[in-house]
Amino acid sequence: MTTPAIVADDVSRTYDLDGVSVAALRGVSLTVEAGDYVAIVGTSGSGKSTLMHLLGGLDRPTGGTLLIGGRDVAKLTPDELAELRNTTIGFVFQSFHLLARTTAQDNVGLPLVYRGAGRRERRDRATAMLERVGLAHRITHRPNQMSGGEQQRVAIARALVTGPSVLLADEPTGNLDSATGQSVLALLESLNAEGVAVVLVTHDREVAARARRQIVMKDGLISAAG
Amino acid sequence: MRLAEAWRVALDALRANRLRSLLTMLGVVIGVAAVVALVGIGTGTKQQIEQQVEGLGSNLLLVVPGRLQAGAAPTSSPLTMDDVDAISRVVGDRSRVAVTINSGETVRAGSRSGFASMQGVLETTPTVFVRRLDRGAYLTRTDVSTGRRVAVLGAGVAGDLFGDVDPIGRQITIGGVRFRVIGTFERLGQSLGVDRDGEVHVPVTAAQRLLGTERIDGLAIRAPDRERIDDLSAAVVATLTDRHPDTDFSAVTQEQILGVLGDILGVLTGVLAAIAGISLLVGGVGVSNIMLVSVRERTKEIGLRKAVGARPRDIGVQFLLEAVLLTTTGGVLGMLLGGVTALLVDRLSPVPAALTWWSMALAFGVSAAVGIVFGVVPAQRAGRLDPVVALRTE
Ligand SMILES: Nc1ncnc2c1ncn2[C@@H]1O[C@H](COP(=O)(O)OP(=O)(O)OP(=O)(O)O)[C@@H](O)[C@H]1O
Ligand SMILES: [Mg+2]
Numbered sequence: 098m099t100t101p102a103i104v105a106d107d108v109s110r111t112y113d114l115d116g117v118s119v120a121a122l123r124g125v126s127l128t129v130e131a132g133d134y135v136a137i138v139g140t141s142g143s144g145k146s147t148l149m150h151l152l153g154g155l156d157r158p159t160g161g162t163l164l165i166g167g168r169d170v171a172k173l174t175p176d177e178l179a180e181l182r183n184t185t186i187g188f189v190f191q192s193f194h195l196l197a198r199t200t201a202q203d204n205v206g207l208p209l210v211y212r213g214a215g216r217r218e219r220r221d222r223a224t225a226m227l228e229r230v231g232l233a234h235r236i237t238h239r240p241n242q243m244s245g246g247e248q249q250r251v252a253i254a255r256a257l258v259t260g261p262s263v264l265l266a267d268e269p270t271g272n273l274d275s276a277t278g279q280s281v282l283a284l285l286e287s288l289n290a291e292g293v294a295v296v297l298v299t300h301d302r303e304v305a306a307r308a309r310r311q312i313v314m315k316d317g318l319i320s321a322a323g
Numbered sequence: 324m325r326l327a328e329a330w331r332v333a334l335d336a337l338r339a340n341r342l343r344s345l346l347t348m349l350g351v352v353i354g355v356a357a358v359v360a361l362v363g364i365g366t367g368t369k370q371q372i373e374q375q376v377e378g379l380g381s382n383l384l385l386v387v388p389g390r391l392q393a394g395a396a397p398t399s400s401p402l403t404m405d406d407v408d409a410i411s412r413v414v415g416d417r418s419r420v421a422v423t424i425n426s427g428e429t430v431r432a433g434s435r436s437g438f439a440s441m442q443g444v445l446e447t448t449p450t451v452f453v454r455r456l457d458r459g460a461y462l463t464r465t466d467v468s469t470g471r472r473v474a475v476l477g478a479g480v481a482g483d484l485f486g487d488v489d490p491i492g493r494q495i496t497i498g499g500v501r502f503r504v505i506g507t508f509e510r511l512g513q514s515l516g517v518d519r520d521g522e523v524h525v526p527v528t529a530a531q532r533l534l535g536t537e538r539i540d541g542l543a544i545r546a547p548d549r550e551r552i553d554d555l556s557a558a559v560v561a562t563l564t565d566r567h568p569d570t571d572f573s574a575v576t577q578e579q580i581l582g583v584l585g586d587i588l589g590v591l592t593g594v595l596a597a598i599a600g601i602s603l604l605v606g607g608v609g610v611s612n613i614m615l616v617s618v619r620e621r622t623k624e625i626g627l628r629k630a631v632g633a634r635p636r637d638i639g640v641q642f643l644l645e646a647v648l649l650t651t652t653g654g655v656l657g658m659l660l661g662g663v664t665a666l667l668v669d670r671l672s673p674v675p676a677a678l679t680w681w682s683m684a685l686a687f688g689v690s691a692a693v694g695i696v697f698g699v700v701p702a703q704r705a706g707r708l709d710p711v712v713a714l715r716t717e
Contacts, residue, residue, distance in 0.1 A: 155714075175635055180632065
């Protein structure tokens with residue numbers, strides 16, 4: 098039996114706003130198995146993004162335990178957490194977050210910068226990854242020279258370039274029209290078919306229905322899981 | 324992250340805001356240029372003065388009545404030619420002793436006139452000091468002993484009175500008394516702020532008669548070697564104090580003069596450098612300011628970099644390098660600007676300037692240090708940014 102990619106046990110996240118504490122997550126337990134395909138749905142403000150940030154090691158829980166790749170996030174130094182984000186997790190954002198003035202190739206190669214890869218290696222691997230997401234013809238384009246769908250593919254290529262075991266996508270199709278969204282989704286699914294665990298936040302019931310299992314969030318808690 | 328990559332990112336960031344980077348750099352450029360130019364001028368002046376003091380000749384001992392200290396009232400000289408004879412006996416060689424009595428006088432030749440510093444001297448002057456003739460001959464021992472009215476003109480005086488005409492053998496008047504020109508000095512230029520080409524040397528005896536006095540203003544002795552200067556100095560002062568119990572006498576060597584002048588000029592150069600350094604500091608504050616703006620502008624980029632695996636240190640180093648790149652580029656430009664300024668000042672004005680490698684190295688080092696010091700706070704701030712907060716920033 099392989100270890101689960103991510104295990105969250107009674108995880109909470111409370112924000113402290115000028116002395117008032119806001120509980121964004123109030124005890125969430127969730128296991129993402131290796132190669133899993135999970136859709137998270139829920140009303141706005143229910144804590145989906147907060148959960149994704151925790152699962153991706155971008156943030157730390159204020160309560161409960163969270164294991165990413167078998168390692169307890171609470172016990173990791175900032176540097177170790179950074180390494181975890183670099184090696185184990187791929188993150189895809191709703192608004193792409195590509196570096197402006199930077200080619201698709203160099204955007205995709207960015208995570209490799211932080212594992213000390215040389216420029217040549219980065220470009221080779223980035224090119225291969227861009228071909229993989231169907232953007233062989235956009236290698237030297239900059240974000241402002243690409244469509245939204247193309248930009249999101251670049252972002253997915255960037256998330257994948259380090260060979261992570263989990264891909265976290267927070268509303269990856271939220272800024273795309275439905276046809277483009279479908280193709281991005283198809284890309285994620287083909288990656289999942291290759292063994293990468295995919296966790297996806299969406300407002301679209303149809304999209305969610307395609308996942309292996311769905312998690313519904315409400316007020317910082319999982320209200321339904323399947 | 325590899326350092327080469329960090330440099331590239333820093334360079335890219337600066338290029339993305341070319342005008343802003345240049346303007347920020349300008350503060351450092353001006354600061355460094357000011358340091359380099361002012362230190363250059365200070366150093367040049369110091370070197371020039373040292374050369375001139377050394378140019379007087381080596382192993383020189385200058386003896387004057389009174390105390391050599393700031394604020395001491397000038398003492399009227401009790402020295403006479405009898406004292407010179409006594410000192411010559413102490414020294415054991417008359418040719419090593421020079422004297423002077425000074426007076427500013429109007430000099431005339433035909434219809435031309437000018438103002439000159441008349442110096443009553445012994446025939447020993449050119450050997451005690453280093454003084455070269457351009458034309459004719461210097462005073463002789465007979466000229467001095469007989470008080471003959473002959474004169475040797477500084478290059479400036481000769482030019483003023485005779486232009487291109489050879490002045491040897493011609494008559495001039497000094498303070499209304501007729502003298503015959505027997506020689507002219509090579510041109511010397513300024514020394515310690517005194518125009519030494521404006522001197523006219525006449526026999527000390529003739530000068531005393533002209534001025535109606537027996538006094539002489541000062542003595543100079545050329546010691547046979549460096550080791551004997553101190554003993555000689557003590558012996559001379561003792562002899563003079565013995566002969567004039569009411570007067571203090573001071574004897575100074577070239578080294579002492581150089582030491583004092585060097586100290587004064589060193590302090591002056593330091594003060595100039597410090598003033599210039601303040602502008603460098605202001606430039607540094609500008610860098611800090613712009614880096615903080617840059618961090619704020621690029622919050623999202625920082626968040627993204629962290630999300631894909633950048634450690635706090637990677638981000639910090641990136642911003643620190645950016646600041647250092649900004650200031651060192653400014654430093655190099657400032658060095659060039661300051662160097663060119665110093666050279667132009669040296670060429671086009673009477674103020675000398677000398678570029679020293681240490682002032683350049685210092686300026687570069689300081690500009691790099693300014694980048695580090697003023698870049699640290701923005702860099703730390705960038706490194707500590709919470710990726711989630713950073714990514715949410717719009
Ligand atoms: N930095 C923060 N400080 C304070 N409160 C926060 C912060 N981030 C999120 N919250 C709060 O936590 C709750 C959950 O936010 P979150 O962004 O996770 O919701 P979401 O489910 O992703 O919503 P949406 O579907 O609109 O993206 C919200 O009430 C939000 O106001
Ligand atoms: Mg959200």
